[in-house]
Amino acid sequence: EVQLVESGGGLVKPGGSLRLSCVASEFRFSSYSMNWVRQAPGKGLEWVSSISANSNYINYADSVKGRFTITRDNAQNSLHLQMNSLRAEDTAMYYCVRDRYYGNSGHDHWGQGTLVTVSS
């Protein structure tokens, strides 16, 4: 069974940094595009960033562009999100999400999420 396990969330002050990680198992990680999707408390889903299987294509939502960096390590089956200059509005549950196939094909597997709280 495909597993995606996030870690690295926590409480951080505005302006601070945090690095989220996601470890994947039970599938060929190096063959799939991956994403981070977040959900603020009581709010809807917001796509944050995507990275292609070989890291050649990377996209960010305008709300995080210039502050967040997505990377992956196919040898370690891991996905990361470096978050800098954090703001209160970045407070959310962050999900590690696999694309079903290349491109806009749907996100077929989601982790359970890691909670990021930005507050002084």
Next chain:
Amino acid sequence: QSVMTQPPSVSGAPGQRVTVSCTGGSSNLGAGYDVHWYQQLPGSAPKLLIYGTNNRPSGVPDRFSGSKSGTSASLAITGLQAEDEADYYCQSYDSSLSGYVFGTGTGVTV
């Protein structure tokens, strides 16, 4: 704010049919990009319910179906059951944003 709009809530009695609409624009649904639907049960991560407008992943009951026309899409749930009470989100790609977009979400009450 999302570029794809859904009604905040819909409700129906057990056994009834309900539909959830998703209204996009010329840079997402109207541009021909596929629409997908997710179900989020209370306290859980979202789950892919429908992909590519009207395809169900293995294990999803055929009570769930999707459709798309122009800049809009719909999710239909027939034979509504108590376990269907959840939030539902549409999702597509937006060429003007160069990224994925989710709908605003709809809470279904049984």
